[in-house]
Amino acid sequence: MTNTYVPDRAMFIFAHPDDIEFSVAGTAAKWARHGCENTYVVITDGNAGSHEPNMTRGQIGHIRREEQAAAAKVAGATHCIFLGYDDGSLEPSLELRKDLVKLIRQHKPNAVVCGDPNMFFRGERLNHPDHRAAARATLDSVFPTCEMRLLYPEFEAEGITPHKVNFVYVSTDQELNHYEDVSESLETKLLALKEHKSQIGDNDYSDRLRERAATVGKQVGLAYAEAFRRFTITPLPQPEEEKSA
Ligand SMILES: [Zn+2]
Numbered sequence: 439m440t441n442t443y444v445p446d447r448a449m450f451i452f453a454h455p456d457d458i459e460f461s462v463a464g465t466a467a468k469w470a471r472h473g474c475e476n477t478y479v480v481i482t483d484g485n486a487g488s489h490e491p492n493m494t495r496g497q498i499g500h501i502r503r504e505e506q507a508a509a510a511k512v513a514g515a516t517h518c519i520f521l522g523y524d525d526g527s528l529e530p531s532l533e534l535r536k537d538l539v540k541l542i543r544q545h546k547p548n549a550v551v552c553g554d555p556n557m558f559f560r561g562e563r564l565n566h567p568d569h570r571a572a573a574r575a576t577l578d579s580v581f582p583t584c585e586m587r588l589l590y591p592e593f594e595a596e597g598i599t600p601h602k603v604n605f606v607y608v609s610t611d612q613e614l615n616h617y618e619d620v621s622e623s624l625e626t627k628l629l630a631l632k633e634h635k636s637q638i639g640d641n642d643y644s645d646r647l648r649e650r651a652a653t654v655g656k657q658v659g660l661a662y663a664e665a666f667r668r669f670t671i672t673p674l675p676q677p678e679e680e681k682s683a
Contacts, residue, residue: 442619444472445548445605450515451538452553453528453572455484455506459631460643461609462551463513464620464651464664467627470514477517477545478510481534481572486525487637499525501636509633513626517545528567530555530574538579539590543598548674550603552576554610554667561611573608580606581671602672609666616668617654621661624651 448469450458458466458478470476484506485499503520510518521537528534542550555574557565583589585602593599607616620627628644651662 444469445474447475447477447545447547448549448551449477449479449542449545449547450551451479451481451572451576453481453566453568454487454525455480455502456509456631456634456637457553457569457572459509459513459627459634460647461553462607462664463509463627463630464623464662465551465607465618466515467513467623467630468618468620470516471623475517476510476513476515477519477541477547478506478515479519479521479538479541480506481521481575482523482525482528482568483520484525484637495524498636502634505634505636509630512630512633513623526568528571530571530578534571534575535579535583536590538575539583540593540598542579542584542603543593543601546601548604549607550576550580550605551607551609551666554608554612556612557610577606577608585672604670604672604674606669606671607666608669609664611665613667614657614665616666617658617660617663618666619655619660619662620651620664621655624648624662 450462450466452458466476483499484502485495487502488498507518553569553573555570555577559565580603585600587600628647631643654665655661655663
């Protein structure tokens with residue numbers, strides 16, 4: 439299914455700086471352009487992401503935060519939040535779940551976008567374990583924890599109240615049921631990815647990402663698309679067509 443629904447507020451929760459740009463930044467950029475307030479939540483600093491012999495974890499983590507913040511800006515995100523977990527050892531812990539529940543309750547997104555906790559392989563490639571951990575922690579935070587008043591009642595003292603998310607968009611290649619037309623925003627996604635200079639070096643991933651978006655788009659008659667398995671957690675109070683951009 440494709441449609442033109444644009445959330446008022448969306449939260450993108452991923453493990454590393456650059457995960458959003460490699461996967462769902464076309465959707466993020468399009469929604470931002472149509473007035474959605476996007477919050478990026480990047481759980482780790484990507485502080486294992488260097489092969490340079492003299493680079494420290496502190497240095498690469500700092501560089502990658504700056505790159506991610508710049509990439510978020512390119513795609514029009516309103517907030518870019520770092521949780522500061524260590525790269526390479528992420529677990530879907532209760533500590534992480536609590537951090538995510540707090541952010542979701544604070545920002546009250548209609549849509550949460552994350553990865554697939556079951557994805558061990560993507561095409562010919564092995565998936566990073568942090569990606570699965572981030573996805574699982576996100577789903578476990580959205581439902582049911584986030585909306586349960588008796589879970590983390592201590593947040594209420596800070597004025598942070600339970601929240602029901604409307605939709606979860608899982609970025610995956612399995613059991614797809616939703617496609618976002620990114621024809622108008624693909625080039626913005628590619629520009630955002632270029633901000634991750636420490637990761638892409640001299641590589642230009644533009645052709646590869648364009649080709650992937652074209653392959654996905656072809657499945658539903660679009661020039662370029664990003665695919666999701668979308669879940670409705672709480673239906674919108676009015677048909678989403680009425681809220682479309
Ligand atoms: Zn990653």
